[in-house]
Amino acid sequence: MPKDSGIGASSKRREDVRFLTGAGNYTDDINIHGQAYVHFLRSDVAHGRIVSIDTAAASAMPGVVRIFTGADFEGVGGLPCGWQVTDRHGQPMAEPGHPVLAQGKVRHVGDPIAAVVADTAEQARDAAEAIGVEIEELPAVVDMKAALAGDAARVHDDLPSNLCYDWGFVEENKAAVDAAFDTAAHVTTLELVNNRLVANPMEPRVAIGDYARATGESTLYTTSQNPHVIRLLMGAFVLGIPEHKLRVVAPDVGGGFGSKIFHYAEEAFCTFAAKAINRPVKWTSSRSEAFMSDAHGRDHVTRIELALDADNNFTAIRTETLANMGAYLSTFAPSVPTWLHGTLMAGNYKTPLIYVNVKAVFTNTVPVDAYRGAGRPEATFQLERVIDKAARELGVDPIALRRQNFVTEFPYQTPVAVVYDTGDYNATMDKLEEIADIAGFAARRAASEAKGKLRGLGVNCYIEACGIAPSNLVGQLGARAGLYDAATVRVNATGSISVMVGAHSHGQGHETAFPQVVAEMLGIDESMIEIVHGDSSKIPFGMGTYGSRSLAVCGSAMVRATEKIINKAKKIAAHLMEASEADIELKGGQFTVAGTDKSVAWGDVTLAAYVPHNYPLEDIEPGLEETAFYDPSNFTYPAGAYACEVEVDPETGKVTVERFSAADDFGNIVNPMIVSGQVHGGLGQGIGQALLENCAYDPETGQLLSASYMDYAMPRADDVPFYAVDHSCATPCTHNPLGVKGCGEAGAIGSPPAVVNAVIDALQSGGKTVAHIDMPVSPSRVWAAMNG
Amino acid sequence: MSVNGRQVRGEVEGRTLLSTFLRDHLSLTGTHVGCDTGQCGACVVHVDGVAVKSCNMLAAEASGSSVGTIEGQAAADGTLNALQQAFQDHHGLQCGFCTPGMVMSAAALLKDNPRPSEAEVRAHLEGNLCRCTGYHNIVKAVLAASGQDVSGIAAE
Numbered sequence: 001m002p003k004d005s006g007i008g009a010s011s012k013r014r015e016d017v018r019f020l021t022g023a024g025n026y027t028d029d030i031n032i033h034g035q036a037y038v039h040f041l042r043s044d045v046a047h048g049r050i051v052s053i054d055t056a057a058a059s060a061m062p063g064v065v066r067i068f069t070g071a072d073f074e075g076v077g078g079l080p081c082g083w084q085v086t087d088r089h090g091q092p093m094a095e096p097g098h099p100v101l102a103q104g105k106v107r108h109v110g111d112p113i114a115a116v117v118a119d120t121a122e123q124a125r126d127a128a129e130a131i132g133v134e135i136e137e138l139p140a141v142v143d144m145k146a147a148l149a150g151d152a153a154r155v156h157d158d159l160p161s162n163l164c165y166d167w168g169f170v171e172e173n174k175a176a177v178d179a180a181f182d183t184a185a186h187v188t189t190l191e192l193v194n195n196r197l198v199a200n201p202m203e204p205r206v207a208i209g210d211y212a213r214a215t216g217e218s219t220l221y222t223t224s225q226n227p228h229v230i231r232l233l234m235g236a237f238v239l240g241i242p243e244h245k246l247r248v249v250a251p252d253v254g255g256g257f258g259s260k261i262f263h264y265a266e267e268a269f270c271t272f273a274a275k276a277i278n279r280p281v282k283w284t285s286s287r288s289e290a291f292m293s294d295a296h297g298r299d300h301v302t303r304i305e306l307a308l309d310a311d312n313n314f315t316a317i318r319t320e321t322l323a324n325m326g327a328y329l330s331t332f333a334p335s336v337p338t339w340l341h342g343t344l345m346a347g348n349y350k351t352p353l354i355y356v357n358v359k360a361v362f363t364n365t366v367p368v369d370a371y372r373g374a375g376r377p378e379a380t381f382q383l384e385r386v387i388d389k390a391a392r393e394l395g396v397d398p399i400a401l402r403r404q405n406f407v408t409e410f411p412y413q414t415p416v417a418v419v420y421d422t423g424d425y426n427a428t429m430d431k432l433e434e435i436a437d438i439a440g441f442a443a444r445r446a447a448s449e450a451k452g453k454l455r456g457l458g459v460n461c462y463i464e465a466c467g468i469a470p471s472n473l474v475g476q477l478g479a480r481a482g483l484y485d486a487a488t489v490r491v492n493a494t495g496s497i498s499v500m501v502g503a504h505s506h507g508q509g510h511e512t513a514f515p516q517v518v519a520e521m522l523g524i525d526e527s528m529i530e531i532v533h534g535d536s537s538k539i540p541f542g543m544g545t546y547g548s549r550s551l552a553v554c555g556s557a558m559v560r561a562t563e564k565i566i567n568k569a570k571k572i573a574a575h576l577m578e579a580s581e582a583d584i585e586l587k588g589g590q591f592t593v594a595g596t597d598k599s600v601a602w603g604d605v606t607l608a609a610y611v612p613h614n615y616p617l618e619d620i621e622p623g624l625e626e627t628a629f630y631d632p633s634n635f636t637y638p639a640g641a642y643a644c645e646v647e648v649d650p651e652t653g654k655v656t657v658e659r660f661s662a663a664d665d666f667g668n669i670v671n672p673m674i675v676s677g678q679v680h681g682g683l684g685q686g687i688g689q690a691l692l693e694n695c696a697y698d699p700e701t702g703q704l705l706s707a708s709y710m711d712y713a714m715p716r717a718d719d720v721p722f723y724a725v726d727h728s729c730a731t732p733c734t735h736n737p738l739g740v741k742g743c744g745e746a747g748a749i750g751s752p753p754a755v756v757n758a759v760i761d762a763l764q765s766g767g768k769t770v771a772h773i774d775m776p777v778s779p780s781r782v783w784a785a786m787n788g
Numbered sequence: 789m790s791v792n793g794r795q796v797r798g799e800v801e802g803r804t805l806l807s808t809f810l811r812d813h814l815s816l817t818g819t820h821v822g823c824d825t826g827q828c829g830a831c832v833v834h835v836d837g838v839a840v841k842s843c844n845m846l847a848a849e850a851s852g853s854s855v856g857t858i859e860g861q862a863a864a865d866g867t868l869n870a871l872q873q874a875f876q877d878h879h880g881l882q883c884g885f886c887t888p889g890m891v892m893s894a895a896a897l898l899k900d901n902p903r904p905s906e907a908e909v910r911a912h913l914e915g916n917l918c919r920c921t922g923y924h925n926i927v928k929a930v931l932a933a934s935g936q937d938v939s940g941i942a943a944e
Contacts, residue, residue: 010877012876012877013876013879013881014874015884016875016881016884017868017876018884019881019883019884019888020858020861020862020865020868020872020875020876020881020884020887020891021818021858021859021861021862021868021872021889022816022817022819022857022858022859022888023818023859024817024818024884024885026817026820026885028811028821029811029819031812122801122803125799147853150944200919201883201885201919201921202820202822202828202830202883202885202918202919203820203822203883203885204821204822204887224929252883252884253883254820254822254883254884254885254886255883255885255919255920259920286824287822287823287824287825287828288824350931506883507882507883507884507920508882509882570801611859620828631869673879674879676879677879677882677920677921677924677925679924680921680922680923680924681882681919681920681921681922682922683922684918684919684922684923684924685919685922686919687922708823708824708825708827709823709827709828709917710825710827714827714917714919715922715923716913716914716917716923717909717913717926718907718910718911718912718913718914718925718926720922720923720924722906722924722927722928722941723924747922758854759858
C-alpha cells in the first residue's frame with residue numbers, strides 16, 4: 001500500500017503552485033530600483049590578438065553609463081579553477097589565467113571583450129555595436145589531435161603547448177594491463193566520439209550585482225546551483241570581498257544540469273560594476289549568448305580496448321581519451337575526464353585490470369565542464385558500447401555476457417580506486433527484462449519488418465558515483481573545496497519548522513521531498529515544515545546541488561540536525577513529565593514515557609523551549625534550533641540496466657525510439673513520483689545526445705555553428721516515447737543515514753549506449769555489418785553507414 | 789489592449805516585443821523568455837484566443853487585442869484550473885521555467901481538440917521545449933486534463 005505522507009510517499013510538489021500560476025521568482029523577474037543593464041561585446045573570432053578597442057563613440061551614445069574593458073580588471077583576480085589534477089609524471093596540470101574580460105587575446109567565439117552599462121538594455125546593446133575593436137586574427141585551434149601537434153598555434157602563449165595534463169590511472173597498473181592484453185584470447189577495440197553538448201537549461205543565465213555603499217555590502221542575485229560556492233570563489237579569489245560583506249542569492253532557478261555550478265565572468269562583472277558605478281547592474285543572457293558562454297559538456301574522443309579470456313571473462317580494459325577543456329579551465333573542468341570518469345571505468349563488472357589515459361587539451365572553444373553525469377556518461381558509453389561490440393564479435397548474447405561478468409559480491413574494491421558498498425546488478429537486469437518485455441521483442445521486430453522498417457534492441461548497464469563527496473578523499477585528488485553539506489533545523493515556538501539547507505532546488509523538488517524526511521522522523525505533518533534554500537545570508541555553508549548529492553549529503557545533514565532536535569526535545573519533555581530522559585519516546589508527534597500513559601505533545605515541548613517558564617534552564621539552553629554538517633564517508637553507487645528499442649527507416653536512415661525501459665537501484669526512495677521524473681528527464685537528455693544534439697564548431701575557423709535552437713537539435717515532445725521506469729530493486733546505501741543513493745543523473749548516464757546499441761542491432765538485423773556510428777546518430781549518418 | 793481581462797495602456801518603442809511589454813512594463817513575469825529565435829515556447833500567451841509566441845510579436849501588433857497569460861489561468865481565489873491541476877497531479881513540471889508556455893500551449897490545443905491522442909499532444913507541443921521532464925509527465929498531464937484515463941501509462 002503506497003504511503004500518503006512521509007518517506008516513500010509520492011507527495012505532490014508544493015512548489016508547483018507558484019510555477020503553474022506565473023508566481024515563480026526567477027532571477028530575471030527581479031528588478032532593483034535604479035538598476036542599469038549590461039551588454040557584453042563578445043568576440044566573433046575564435047582566436048586573435050586585441051590590437052585596439054575604441055569606446056569613444058559608444059560612450060557618447062544615449063543612456064551609456066560606463067564601458068568596461070579588460071584594462072579595468074587589471075589587478076582583479078581571474079576566475080579560479082576548483083580542481084587541480086596531477087599528471088602521470090607527478091606534475092600539476094597547466095593552469096592558465098581566465099580574466100573576467102579578455103586581456104590581450106580572445107580565445108573563443110563569445111569571449112567577452114567589453115561590457116557596456118547603460119540605463120536600458122536596448123541602449124547597452126545599441127552602444128556595444130558602436131565599439132570599434134581591431135583584432136589580429138590568429139589560427140584557430142579546434143581539433144584536439146591537431147592541437148597537440150608540435151606546430152599547433154597555442155591557445156595560451158604562456159604555456160608550452162595546448163596540453164593541460166596527461167593523466168594515467170592507475171599508473172602503477174599500466175604494465176600489468178598491457179601484459180593482460182598480450183595474453184588475451186580476444187580483444188575488442190572501439191574508437192568513438194562522445195559528442196560535445198550544451199546543457200541548455202530552459203532559463204538562460206542572469207546576474208544582478210547590487211552594492212550598498214553605506215555598509216560596503218555586495219549582493220549578487222544569480223542563476224546558480226550553489227550560492228555558497230559562488231560566494232566563496234568570487235569573494236575570495238576574484239573580487240576580494242570577505243564573506244560577511246557578500247551575499248549571494250539564487251532564487252528560483254530554471255534548471256541547471258551542471259551548467260549553473262560554475263562561477264562565471266558575468267557574475268563577477270555585475271558585482272564589480274555595481275560597486276564601480278554605485279548602481280545595481282543586471283545582465284540577462286540571450287540564448288545565443290548562452291550557447292557561447294555557458295560551459296559545454298562531454299567532448300571526448302576515445303579508443304577503448306576490452307580483453308577477454310577464452311571463457312569470455314573480462315580480463316583487462318585499456319583506454320586512451322582526448323578530453324576538450326575549451327579555451328580556459330572552467331570551475332571543475334579538470335575533474336570531469338579524470339576522477340569522475342576513470343574511477344567508473346570498471347562499470348558493473350569484475351574486470352581485474354584497468355588503465356585509463358586522458359590527455360586534456362586546450363582549444364579555441366567555449367570551456368567544457370560538468371554536464372549531467374559529468375565523466376560518468378563518457379565512461380558508461382565507451383564501456384557499454386565495447387561490450388556490445390565484443391558480444392557481437394564473439395557471437396554471444398550481450399545480456400548473458402554482461403551477467404557473466406557482473407560484480408556480485410559487496411563491498412567490491414574496483415581496480416580504479418573506488419569501493420562499491422552495495423548493489424545487485426542481476427536484480428536490475430531481471431527487472432529490466434520484465435518491464436522491457438524482452439521476450440516479446442522478436443514479435444515486435446517481425447511487426448516492424450512487415451512494414452518495411454528495421455527494429456533493434458539495445459541493452460546496457462551503468463553505475464555512477466554520486467553523493468559527492470568525501471572531503472578528505474577528494475582533497476587528496478586535487479579538489480580545492482570541501483564537499484560536505486549542511487542543514488539548520490529551526491523549530492519555531494508553535495511547532496512549525498524551517499529547515500535551511502545548503503542544497504539548491506532547481507527542479508528537483510527539495511521543497512517537497514526534504515520535509516517528508518523530517519516529518520517522518522518527528523511524526524508530524526509535512527505541511528508544518530518548510531525548506532529555505534538559495535540565499536547565503538539565510539542558509540548554512542553548504543556546497544549546493546550537483547552530482548546527485550542533495551539528499552545523500554545535504555539530506556544526511558538534515559537527518560543529523562533533526563536527531564539533535566529530537567535529543568534536546570526529549571530532555572525538555574522529560575522535564576515537563578518529570579520522567580527520566582531515557583524513558584522518553586517520540587511517536588506520531590507525541591512524547592510519551594515508556595510504560596506509562598503520560599504524554600506531552602510536540603507543540604507543548606516546542607512552546608516550552610521558547611517560553612521557558614517551566615524549563616530546566618540550569619541544564620539546557622532555551623530554544624530549539626540545531627545545525628549539522630555532514631561529510632560522506634564514501635560515494636554512493638546508483639546502478640541499473642536500460643533497454644531501448646528503435647525502428648530505423650532504411651529509406652531515410654531516420655531512427656525512432658519506440659520503447660525505452662529503465663530499471664534503477666537508487667537505494668531507499670523518499671518520493672517515488674519525483675524520482676521517476678528525474679529519470680524521465682535524464683532519459684530525454686540521453687536520447688537527445690544519442691540521436692539529436694551536437695555542438696559543432698567549424699574545424700577551420702572555430703566558428704560556433706550551433707549557436708541557436710535553429711541549429712542545435714533539442715529533443716522535443718515528438719522525439720521521445722513514454723518511458724517505463726522502475727526503481728523497486730533497492731539495495732540501500734550502507735553509509736548514509738537515509739540509505740539513499742541519488743537519482744538525478746542516472747537517466748542521462750545510462751541511456752545513450754542503449755540507443756546506439758539498438759541502432760547497431762537494427763542495422764545488423766538488416767544485414768549491414770556496421771560496427772559503430774558516432775552520436776548523434778542522425779539520419780544522414782545512419783544512411784551513410786547503411787550505404788557506405 | 790486587455791490583459792487577463794484588464795484594460796492596460798502603454799507607450800513603447802516600435803521594436804518592443806510583446807513578451808518584453810508583458811514582463812517589463814506590466815510586471816507579468818510569468819511569461820518567460822528562453823530563446824531568441826522563436827523556438828522554445830516558454831513565452832506562449834493567448835492573443836485573441838490563439839496561442840502566440842510573444843517573443844515573436846511586437847507589442848504594438850497586439851494593440852487592441854485581448855491577451856491571456858499564465859497569471860490569468862487560475863480562478864480569482866487562486867484555485868488551479870483543470871489543466872494546471874493535472875500538471876501538478878502528474879508531476880508535469882520540474883524547474884517550472886517552460887511551464888507557463890507549456891500550459892498556455894496545451895490549453896490552446898484542448899480548446900480546439902478536447903480529446904487529443906498522445907501523438908496529437910506530442911505534435912502540438914513540438915514548439916515547446918522542456919529540458920527537465922523528458923516530456924513523459926507533460927503529455928500524461930495533458931491527456932489527463934482532457935478527461936482521458938492515463939492509469940495505463942507507465943507508473944509514476
